[in-house]
Structures are given as C-alpha cells and as structure tokens.
Amino acid sequence: xxxxxxxxxxxxxxxxxxxxxxxxxxxxxxxxxxxxxxxxxxxxxxxxxxxxxxxxxxxxxxxxxxxxxxxxxxxxxxxxxxxxxxxxxxxxxxxxxxxxxxxxxxxxxxxxxxxxxxxxxxxxxxxxxxxxxxxxxxxxxxxxxxxxxxxxxxxxxxxxxxxxxxxxxxxxxxxxxxxxxxxxxxxxxxxxxxxxxxxxxxxxxxxxxxxxxxxxxxxxxxxxxxxxxxxxxxxxxxxxxxxxxxxxxxxxxxxxxxxxxxxxxxxxxxxxxxxxxxxxxxxxxx
Ligand SMILES: Nc1ncnc2c1ncn2[C@@H]1O[C@H](COP(=O)(O)OP(=O)(O)O)[C@@H](O)[C@H]1O
Ligand SMILES: Cc1ncc(C[n+]2csc(CCOP(=O)(O)OP(=O)(O)O)c2C)c(N)n1
Ligand SMILES: [Mg+2]
Ligand SMILES: [Mg+2]
Ligand SMILES: [Mg+2]
Numbered sequence: 177x178x179x180x181x182x183x184x185x186x187x188x189x190x191x192x193x194x195x196x197x198x199x200x201x202x203x204x205x206x207x208x209x210x211x212x213x214x215x216x217x218x219x220x221x222x223x224x225x226x227x228x229x230x231x232x233x234x235x236x237x238x239x240x241x242x243x244x245x246x247x248x249x250x251x252x253x254x255x256x257x258x259x260x261x262x263x264x265x266x267x268x269x270x271x272x273x274x275x276x277x278x279x280x281x282x283x284x285x286x287x288x289x290x291x292x293x294x295x296x297x298x299x300x301x302x303x304x305x306x307x308x309x310x311x312x313x314x315x316x317x318x319x320x321x322x323x324x325x326x327x328x329x330x331x332x333x334x335x336x337x338x339x340x341x342x343x344x345x346x347x348x349x350x351x352x353x354x355x356x357x358x359x360x361x362x363x364x365x366x367x368x369x370x371x372x373x374x375x376x377x378x379x380x381x382x383x384x385x386x387x388x389x390x391x392x393x394x395x396x397x398x399x400x401x402x403x404x405x406x407x408x409x410x411x412x413x414x415x416x417x418x419x420x421x422x423x424x425x426x427x428x429x430x431x432x433x434x435x436x437x438x439x440x441x442x443x444x445x446x447x448x449x450x451x452x453x454x455x456x457x458x459x460x461x462x
Contacts, residue, residue, distance in 0.1 A: 178459035196383045197313050198243035198367050199303070209310045211303045213243035219295040221460065224335060224345065229265050231346040232295070233272025239370060240301040241280055241350035242416045246368040248311045248359025249303030251282035251352060256299050259292030272347075273299070280352040309359040311366035313383035316421035320364050322388050322438040323427075325354050325417045328373045329398040329405060332412025336403050348416040354432045358420050361430040366420040372413040375457025377446045380419060390438035390448040410448075413458025 187195045199211035223232050244251040254277045277284050334345035369376045377388050397405040421440050446453040
C-alpha cells in the first residue's frame with residue numbers, strides 16, 4: 177500500500193477537491209485566495225545520507241513552498257515543527273529553513289519543538305494569490321499544450337551519485353517567480369513535479385478529467401553519467417519544477433523558461449509516442 181491509495185480511503189471524509197491539489201484554498205472575499213499546504217519529512221525516508229542540518233532545513237521548507245508556488249501564489253508565512261533526537265541539531269536546521277523561506281520572500285513565523293527518536297519535520301506554508309491567477313490541478317482542456325519548467329531527473333541522478341546535481345537534490349529552489357508568471361500568462365492548470373513527472377501527469381490528468389499525449393522528441397532529458405536519462409526524467413522525484421497546461425495562444429506572453437512536452441486530449445490516460453506511460457513515481461509505502 178502506498179500513500180496515494182491510502183489517501184483514497186479518506187477522500188469521502190475530507191472531500192474530492194480538498195484531496196486533489198497541492199494546496200488548500202480559502203477565498204478571502206476580497207478578490208484574493210489564501211493557499212496553504214503542509215508536508216512531513218523524516219530522517220530515514222526523506223533525507224539522503226550525508227546531508228547537512230542546514231540542507232535538511234532548506235529541503236523541509238522547499239517542499240511546502242514549492243506547493244504554494246505551484247498555485248501561482250506568493251508564499252508569506254511558514255511554520256516549522258521539528259521532532260529532534262538531538263537538540264544541537266535545531267539551530268543549523270532552522271538556519272536552512274529560514275534561508276529557504278527568505279529566498280522566496282516568505283517568513284518563518286512559528287513552529288513547534290518536540291523530542292523524537294528520529295528527526296521528523298512538518299512544514300506548513302501560507303501564500304496569497306489573486307483569484308483570477310490561482311492555478312489548480314483542475315482546468316486543463318483538450319488542445320492545451322503540456323509544459324514543464326526545469327529538467328526532471330537531476331535530483332534522481334544526484335541520488336544515484338552524480339555530484340554535479342547535488343544542489344538540485346539537497347537544496348531545491350521553489351519556483352515562485354516562474355509560478356507567478358505562468359499563472360499570469362493564463363495557464364489552465366499547474367502543479368509541482370515533486371513526486372516525478374509521470375505520476376504528476378497522472379495526478380493532473382485525473383484532477384482535470386483529461387489525458388496527455390507526449391512526444392519524446394521534445395523531452396529535455398538530463399545529461400547523466402550512469403543510469404537511464406529517460407527513467408530519471410519520467411520517474412525520478414525531488415526536482416520541484418512545475419508542470420502546467422496552457423492554451424497555445426497564451427504561450428507567447430510567457431516570459432520564463434519552459435519545455436513543451438505534449439498536448440492535452442479528451443481521452444483519459446497518459447501516452448508517450450503512442451504507448452501508455454507507466455503510472456509510478458516517488459511514494460511512501462507500507
Ligand atoms: N492526512 C490527510 N488528510 C487530508 N488530506 C490529505 C492528507 N494527506 C494528504 N492530503 C491531501 O491530498 C492531496 C495530495 O497530497 P500530496 O500527495 O501530499 O501532495 P503534494 O505531493 O503536492 O505534497 C493534497 O490536497 C493534500 O492536502
Ligand atoms: C530517498 C529520497 N529520495 C528522493 C528524494 C528527493 N525528494 C525530496 S522531497 C521528495 C518528494 C516529496 O515531496 P512532496 O511532494 O512535497 O511530499 P509528499 O507530500 O508527496 O510526500 C523527493 C522525492 C529524497 N529527498 N530522498
Ligand atoms: Mg505538490
Ligand atoms: Mg504533500
Ligand atoms: Mg507529493
């Protein structure tokens with residue numbers, strides 16, 4: 177059992193929409209939406225060996241700030257709750273979390289401290305976005321182009337030992353400015369690719385009730401020393417680029433780097449060069 181199938185068992189309690197997006201949204205009734213997201217990370221499952229405390233703090237902040245960026249929102253506050261096996265870890269850890277938050281214009285505004293057998297972190301973030309620019313995983317329409325920012329697979333390559341991409345894996349940068357530009361260019365849907373490109377495509381296709389047809393000739397595959405660039409590109413997690421769909425006519429107004437990898441179709445599913453893409457990515461399992 178993985179976290180996606182476990183989530184299915186509580187959708188009836190929380191709501192379909194509430195369990196199908198990167199952030200929750202609260203309408204402030206003044207033309208703006210308050211978005212929020214929370215994420216939990218653990219020493220053994222989420223922090224690759226050899227990371228500094230600063231990098232662990234940075235990564236913990238980045239995973240949540242990335243979800244806020246994926247709505248086109250400006251992150252404003254971050255709360256950081258830390259369960260510690262050793263109290264001496266707290267200062268360098270929080271220095272990393274503060275540095276990441278400040279790098280995207282947000283403030284660490286509180287949190288919690290507890291003792292725990294394993295370093296366990298929960299980051300909760302809040303952001304603000306104009307209602308007309310708030311992007312969700314829903315909204316992709318047939319005929320839209322499917323686009324990504326960044327190069328999926330670099331974090332996975334680093335996890336497999338490629339030192340050139342160490343920073344991509346350990347101190348990912350939430351794509352706040354790019355998210356805002358994409359939202360203002362009138363993208364129809366957006367999410368971050370934290371769990372890998374293929375599984376994110378399936379998540380967005382399901383939320384929007386559409387399908388995606390990809391053309392591998394357009395893939396910006398990573399330059400890797402070992403392993404399969406295509407495997408890392410489609411199935412590696414931890415990159416925190418953005419996946420978005422946008423009507424072709426809106427693309428000329430978009431002033432940020434992106435790669436067009438396919439088109440939206442009405443038939444549900446995800447295909448590449450005519451073949452179904454495997455539905456897998458980074459997951460927690462029991
Ligand atoms: N325990 C939970 N209770 C309620 N909603 C949850 C829970 N776990 C996850 N969700 C919701 O499920 C959706 C998907 O979560 P997740 O896969 O963690 O997203 P992301 O990869 O963007 O962090 C989100 O809307 C999240 O708020
Ligand atoms: C062992 C390991 N593999 C991969 C990564 C890269 N990585 C960092 S966060 C993350 C995905 C989880 O991020 P997010 O979507 O914010 O959390 P979720 O709610 O899906 O658990 C990954 C794969 C990692 N840190 N450790
Ligand atoms: Mg996300
Ligand atoms: Mg999450
Ligand atoms: Mg995730």
